[in-house]
Amino acid sequence: MSLKPNTLGRVATALLFLWITVATALAAEADYDALFREANDLMGAGDLPAAVEVLKKVPAPKAGEEGDAFVRSRMQIAKLHFAAKEMDEALAATREVLALYPDNSEAKNFLASVEREQKPRYVSFLQDCLKFLPVLLKGAVMTLLLVVCTMLISPLGGLLVALGRISTFKPLSILCWFIIWLFRGTPLLLQLFFIYYGLPSLGITLKPITAAVIGLGLNYSAYLGEIIRGAIQSIDHGQTEAAKALGMTYGQTMRRVVIPQTYKRLMPPIGNEFIALIKDTALVSTIAMVELMRAADQMFNTYFNVTALVLAAVIYLIFTTFFTFLFERIEHRAGIYERR
């Protein structure tokens, strides 16, 4: 038995040590407590082979006996070997568990990870992709739905807030200023928590998706409101005067003359906001929504496999790239009249 701890092994050991300490404290089994404690001390001292020897002293349970301590000891041994890249020993310890408890999920998952380590990298990567993609794509559809809903709601909300802000009717202007102040001044995460977890105490219970769309919609309306207000006020005042001189009302002036001229100026900052939005949708995973981030997180926690996170990153990049190009095209078309 040769355990040659390398650097990675040491880090892994330290983490395992921490985990085992906590686990031991929480579920101490009187019988083998001393053994586990001794093994812990040895691990803490860095003497892994000795720790393995101590753990091996936990015997297989006889018929009718509790087997928890046995399973725990063998899985610890397996993980220690795994950390030291000694796969055969790790497998042997895992199979000891499976021989007695074929359905033990920890052992089964561990066996899968070890087998993956032994396969060529690209094979295991492709297998992971096939395993994770269906779940991630389902999450991605939800993310896309949230993005599209917010993209439809927030420009309208933003326009209303912007027109309110520049209104000469003071109460409306102050109200809109307050809305912007509130939703730009607090974290989106907090707003989502408030809408989903806080509103029920006021008697309003929302489904996660409703809460998510309302939260994102309000937050992005506040941001877009300021952008739209800036764009409206940047249009030459002569345009308003010319429209008025024709006999147009305020509404006609805005609708026919001023707002259409803001489109080109609005696209770059709004594009920016919408790219941020695609990533901000990850926050709704905190209010019980399974979208792309949550799906990736679940896969990662179940299989302890970074591939899930890498795939999620790729899907996010595909989304942001697609929308970047889309916004550039819209900007190009919106400015068509400026070309000489």
Add this chain to the structure above:
Amino acid sequence: MSDAKALIELEHITKRFKSLTAVNGVNLAVHPGEKLVIIGPSGSGKSTLLRSINFLEEIDDGVIRFEGNEVGYVRRHGKLHLDRQQVVCQLRAEIGMVFQHFHLFPHMTVLGNVMEGPLTVQRKSADEAREIALAMLAKVGLTDKKDVYPATLSGGQKQRVAIARAIAMRPKLMLFDEPTSALDPELVGEVFDTIHALADEGMTMIIVTHHMGFARELADRVIFMEGGNFLAEGTPQEFFAEGMNNERIRSFLNRIL
């Protein structure tokens, strides 16, 4: 003192900007078909007076009568307030205005610009508006430019489109606020000719300008304005003959010509 035959009548119009009195209680009546030219140095209040006529400036005191009726303002607690939007818009629709810097709508084609008034303000059908707009563009000689955007036009062409846009509303009065001041000298002629042709059709117009050609060749009456007051008034012949006797007008004309 109301002049029953006047199209537009201004009585004691006063407009202040903070401590500056831009227009100082002037009286003016313009009759149908009349061509009035207002000249004067920068800051004399002539543009402010012109803009007061279609309520782009809110006056502080005075009365505006359009076709004999007092219009545009209601008096509350001794102060003037602009009348309801609907009323003001209706009045503006009957008064065309052309600006120094054109202010064409850049996101609409030339035809779209000229159609805009009939379409949006007068709520005419698209076909009817297009028919009117094409007739107006023919009048200013820009039919071939109907489908381009204003950015591609020269200054003179832009101003002619702006005139077409204003007359498409069939206004009873046209206001020109220094229509040739932003143009390169070689482009002044085409705009001048367009306005001249409009004058020949009998359009009532008030022109604020530095271009003496308007005063000499087109005006029925010339007003010299300075410091918010009318300093001299008369037919072009009287004005240019007698103006030379007035120190202020002479020095102004010498600087311009």
